Amino acid sequence: MHMTIRLFAGLAEIIGSSSLAFHSHETPLTAGRLKELLSASYPDAAPQIKVSLVAIDHEYAPEDSVISESSEVALIPPVSGGEPAEEDLGTPDGRFSITGQPLNGEALLDKVLDEGHGASLLFVGTTREMTGTQRTTALYYEAYVPMALSKLQEIGREVEEKWNARCAIAHRTGLVGLKEASVMIAVSAPHRDTCYEASRYAIEKLKAIVPVWKKDIGDTGEQWLGSDSNAMNYRTL
Template identity: 70%
Template sequence: MQITIRLFAGLAEVIGSSSLSFDVAEDTLTAGKLKELLSASYPDAAPQIAVSLVAIDREYAPDDSPISAAAEVALIPPVSGGETGSVTESTPNGLYMITDQPLVAEKLLDKVLDADHGASLLFVGTTREMTEGRRTTALFYEAYIPMALSKLQEIGNEVQKRWNAHCAISHRIGYVGLKEASVIIAVSAAHRELCYEASRLAIEMLKQAVPVWKKDINESEQQWLGSDPLAAAFENISSTTL
């Protein structure tokens, strides 16, 4: 059986490709077995493979999940945070977007305003220059776009279910300079307390489960910024707590 695997961020750099055709001799293949076989075939990448998650058809997959030859498979490394070129993709309702173009907060806010809502809130994440004594000149974001849009939609659904609040999210990919916005979350709700809670939940869920990666760029080096493995992605997303 031959499967095609999408790779991202530092893992793609170590293996030397963003897409890998991989031959498997076994008649049956699981997500966990795939990681074992890849680690044996690419020993230099084995440490990163070990802490990565497998996504099957744009959903995070436990180790015992079966993989068919027709499945869309991706290996998701545990980093937080772009694809190059002119890219703008969104969900059909236009509320969730991945783009390499500058983000405009006012346009996003307009998508969530409601005559029955008395509070609205914008969260804007920007590139900062100094982090723990390290100077940044720019950030570079990469995303598994189809899955990222699906996860952003899940966040909006959860916000709607919990607080009857509206939510829209745009995330930048590619190079993002100092003080430029990398992510904007717009929320509206009946009251301000609900609005604050919904906004906080949205950014926390985004950090946990949306496959977006971030590379720090400074004058002397470039480094993918790591975070804890996305173990929370295997939990029911509705169980996320503040």
């Protein structure tokens, strides 16, 4: 079986490529077994591969998921940060987007306002300078764009089902300087209590499932963040 595996962030940096042509004689091949074979073939990257998640056709795959030769396969390392996205991508209604351009909160909020809703919120996550004694000068974001957009839409559907609320989310890629917004989440709901709950749920779910990574750029160098956790961590206010 021949396949091309997409790589991101620190894992791509270690292997030296954002994609990897891989051949396996084993059939069927599961996601777990693929990680074992890759770890054996790339021992320097084995620690990163071990904690990475496999995605098949833009969905996270359990270890026993079978990979077909036609599948789009990616390894999702547990970090945030990285290179600019290959493309900007958004839904036709503009409610969900991954973009290298500055985010517009007023425009995003306008997409969720509803005559039947009495409350609306705009959450803005920005680059913070100090974390303890460590100084950040900028963050650099990378996204697995098609899958990230799919997961943003999934969050929007869940918010609507759970709280009868409307949700729109935009996320930056590329270099994001101090005080600049990396993520914005707009929510509207019939009442303020559900609006607060829905907004909090959206950012926490985004951090957990959306494949976006970042690299911290500071006075002492550059560092991939969150390498010991599957959560997508954000250095925001």
